[in-house]
Amino acid sequence: MTKILVVDDEISIVTLLEFNINKAGFEVLTATDGQMGYELAVSEKPDLIVLDLMLPKMDGIEVTKKLRQNKYDFPILMLTAKDEELDKIIGLELGADDYLTKPFSPREVVARIKAILRRVGKADEAKEEESNENILELGDLKIHRDSYEVFMHGEQLELTPKEFELLLYLANHRGKVFSRDQLLDAVWNYDYIGETRIVDVHISHLRDKIEFDTKQPRYIKTIRGFGYKMENVKGEL
Numbered sequence: 001m002t003k004i005l006v007v008d009d010e011i012s013i014v015t016l017l018e019f020n021i022n023k024a025g026f027e028v029l030t031a032t033d034g035q036m037g038y039e040l041a042v043s044e045k046p047d048l049i050v051l052d053l054m055l056p057k058m059d060g061i062e063v064t065k066k067l068r069q070n071k072y073d074f075p076i077l078m079l080t081a082k083d084e085e086l087d088k089i090i091g092l093e094l095g096a097d098d099y100l101t102k103p104f105s106p107r108e109v110v111a112r113i114k115a116i117l118r119r120v121g122k123a124d125e126a127k128e129e130e131s132n133e134n135i136l137e138l139g140d141l142k143i144h145r146d147s148y149e150v151f152m153h154g155e156q157l158e159l160t161p162k163e164f165e166l167l168l169y170l171a172n173h174r175g176k177v178f179s180r181d182q183l184l185d186a187v188w189n190y191d192y193i194g195e196t197r198i199v200d201v202h203i204s205h206l207r208d209k210i211e212f213d214t215k216q217p218r219y220i221k222t223i224r225g226f227g228y229k230m231e232n233v234k235g236e237l
Contacts, residue, residue: 024114170228
């Protein structure tokens with residue numbers, strides 16, 4: 001898995017970036033000062049470093065300079081404040097690959113990371129990580145979030161839009177038990193008691209399409225007296 005090192009002394013920024021970069025399918029390492037960031041870079045050899053300019057112990061320029069002097073060529077995305085124009089230029093001259101000015105959106109950071117990885121010859125890895133982000137695999141079942149497609153044993157299944165939404169919701173929360181009312185509210189946006197039969201009907205239709213034996217379902221289990229849950233199925237039948 002592509003490894004990204006985030007170095008920033010603001011814990012809120014580190015947490016935000018770690019969540020969004022990890023969500024994009026990358027492994028994330030973090031450091032909160034320049035010395036720690038440099039040592040992690042040397043020991044872990046990340047595929048890219050997101051590096052804040054102003055850091056305690058060793059600033060971003062010094063980290064970049066030291067890495068380049070020691071022949072480490074990790075791509076670096078430098079984070080700067082609006083009033084750090086000169087330092088930003090120095091950072092780029094020392095070998096930073098790109099920069100972003102604070103405040104920034106996490107989505108833009110992820111987009112820049114992918115663009116840099118493509119530029120430095122890691123296009124296949126970046127494409128693979130992005131692709132894997134949109135495919136959910138449970139045993140023999142593959143759910144393509146973006147294209148609304150579902151495959152079982154490599155063969156595409158014909159699901160209605162609501163069947164897909166219900167399946168995806170259960171799969172995204174696999175292992176968690178939901179009442180019929182909760183599923184009705186989450187998937188159909190209904191909050192009316194007594195309409196829950198629609199959930200049972202759709203569960204039945206889904207089982208007909210994804211289960212090998214509908215009387216002993218492997219994926220969608222009935223929790224007697226409460227509702228349903230999606231099992232975290234692994235491996236082949």
